[in-house]
Amino acid sequence: xxxxxxxxxxxxxxxxxxxxxxxxxxxxxxxxxxxxxxxxxxxxxxxxxxxxxxxxxxxxxxxxxxxxxxxxxxxxxxxxxxxxxxxxxxxxxxxxxxxxxxxxxxxxxxxxxxxxxxxxx
Numbered sequence: 252x253x254x255x256x257x258x259x260x261x262x263x264x265x266x267x268x269x270x271x272x273x274x275x276x277x278x279x280x281x282x283x284x285x286x287x288x289x290x291x292x293x294x295x296x297x298x299x300x301x302x303x304x305x306x307x308x309x310x311x312x313x314x315x316x317x318x319x320x321x322x323x324x325x326x327x328x329x330x331x332x333x334x335x336x337x338x339x340x341x342x343x344x345x346x347x348x349x350x351x352x353x354x355x356x357x358x359x360x361x362x363x364x365x366x367x368x369x370x371x372x
Contacts, residue, residue, distance in 0.1 A: 259296035261320055266294045268312045271332040282311055 269279045280290040283304060292298040300308060305316045312332060317323040341352055 255296070257320060258299045260322060261299050262294045262296035264319055264322060265300075265308065268308075268314070268332060269294070272312075283307060 269276070276287055276290050276294070280287050283290065283300075285293075285304070289298075293300050299305075299320070305319055309316050309319055313335065315323075341349060344352065
């Protein structure tokens with residue numbers, strides 16, 4: 252992958268992760284100890300963060316450097332931070348409540364798949 256494509260992909264994913272947390276650039280820049288113009292260069296695809304910042308970003312967002320640079324996720328990794336946060340909260344529910352939520356999720360996914368396949372016909 253060419254350097255400019257790598258930087259563009261990194262910038263896009265970094266921006267998505269930041270927006271998933273509902274952070275402004277200023278907030279993320281503070282977490283990373285970088286200037287606002289520097290963060291803007293990352294998100295705009297002009298620069299890829301140095302290795303130590305990539306590791307910090309990956310840790311901050313609960314993802315991997317592979318995802319940040321190449322968009323590679325592992326099957327057990329959840330990238331959508333809003334969904335991940337809700338699933339973590341659901342782990343604290345009692346067993347019966349978890350079962351109810353899982354049944355609701357299963358029903359919703361089944362209906363969405365059914366509607367989606369109905370549109371293809």
